Amino acid sequence: MSYWSPPEPRRVRLLVVDEGVDELKPLLETLRCAGYGITHAFGAMEGYRRATALQMDLVLLDVGPGSTDGFAACRLLKADPATADIPVIFLTSSASLEERLTGLRAGGVDYILKPFEPEEVMVRIEIHLALAESRRSRIAPATQSASPPDRPATNDDGAPGSDVDRMLMQAAERLILADLSHVLPLPALAARVGTHEKRLTRAFRAHTGRTVLEFAREERLSRAQRLLLESAMRIEEIAAAVGFSSAANFSTAFREYFNCTPSACRQAGVGRRAPDA
Template sequence: MHNTRLQGLKNTHILLIDDHPQDLDDLVNALRVQGTRITVADQPRKGLHYAQALYPDLILLDVHMPDVDGFVVCRLLREIPNCKDIPIIFLTSAADVTDRVNGLTMGGADYVLKPYAIEEVLARIVIHLQGKEPSSQRQRPGLLLQEQPPEQVILQAAVRLIRGKLNHLPKLTEIAAKVGTHDKRLSAIFREQLGMTVFAWVREERLRKTQELLVDSDISIEDIATQVGFSSAANLATAFRERFSVTPTSFRKIKEMD
């Protein structure tokens, strides 16, 4: 299987995160023949740790895994400075179109279905490694990469998720599950890190976003209410006035005169 097109695999480091890694022995062996170093994580949380500690060139990631699925792993990796630019290829039997779209919109570089053709997977890996300096050359000898505290990663992922869904906020249990935790722990993280509950933060974020839209756009108060997740313009105006002692309309006029 040696050929010039696969030379880009030599001296690279790939992290495989899959709860049944033995099923991928043929792919792992093919990669090792090409001179690739492989690290295997058979648990999602172990994979998150290895990604931060080892700084691989590329990650092969399963979707359906116990405790934390691959989408959660991808979402959390994208919040870690040392990991956010590592190409992630989903390698999974999750063939539903929704799964494929979720994986790609969440930050995955590619999505390959099992059963796979080894040659295709190798070719896709080469494509996503093109132009990347191997991690062994990017890291200075003796440099220890600092691991992000799990609570901080979960908080950042939850904040990003909520900001993208202000107009149709999922239930707390769903938000927590999508960032790899449960509702009680997520609530505790918000209180410890931000000094407020999840929904108190959501309310503040909705009002902050309202301020931003009032200043930077000319869309109506009704449309702003819908966009930030208030049930009506009247409810938005009441909350805004309670928080800032001025109505949204007056706030906009004041800013226009500044």
């Protein structure tokens, strides 16, 4: 008994990213028989490039145990407005809860554990295609009168200022801002977004005029300033919340950046608010 319905006459295009296709043959055959158009990529970053170049409706992305490339590719897709709405379903043989949470936080919509039944995958694909179509139909009325700007050509060679560099920078920014108290070292941050230190640094310089470390430092201090003015947290708590090892180090950095101490900043903020109290 079949629990899924065949797709609409429009040929839905699926991107399947997996280094080995033998175990996926039954699924791929089922998908083709159902009328789906299948594009295959043999690695996560190759899949990312194909997803950005082609009009895909959904991505099935295999992630091996301990691999980070699939998660990095997903983050890059979600950082690009042109591909952010493409549902990404992870396929994995790992039952690790930590890995599944990492994938979902990277932007995946679902996880399917191997070995799987092709019909179960079909049902999940249909569900997420329907959800994506529902989201598009809600957004379309507000945007149908506006013509989308042309996307800059993507330079796979990573030329300064390229669209890929912009997306790498945005993905890294999201990771930094998500937890300013534990900003990853540059090598780890670059690896998380699927690149290397030199290219990530170049991307930040091209698009922000700052290095990665300068961006993180300025964001930490700006967040600290808001906490000083808008919260009752003690200075020691604020220092820890934005990733400084001690209140003394925080105070020194704050004074150098804002030309006043954290205490003076808070006092000045209280003074400005006093007439409205």
